[in-house]
Amino acid sequence: MTESWARSAxxxxxxxxxxxxxxxxHWMKVTYDDQITNYDALVKALAKEGFYVEGEPEYLxxxxxx
Numbered sequence: 001m002t003e004s005w006a007r008s009a010x011x012x013x014x015x016x017x018x019x020x021x022x023x024x025x026h027w028m029k030v031t032y033d034d035q036i037t038n039y040d041a042l043v044k045a046l047a048k049e050g051f052y053v054e055g056e057p058e059y060l061x062x063x064x065x066x
């Protein structure tokens with residue numbers, strides 16, 4: 001399985017806006033609408049494709065558009 005498979009799996013989740021990743025440092029940044037989906041749904045989508053999440057998520061503050 002490759003990094004692109006993980007990104008593709010996450011993009012199938014309704015509400016996911018963007019996925020950025022770096023497998024060299026085992027890092028993924030997923031931007032999603034928390035009114036539509038949640039962390040558990042993202043983990044479930046990855047597990048369905050054979051990927052497993054370790055550790056806790058780090059939630060970032062939304063960027064100010066103005």
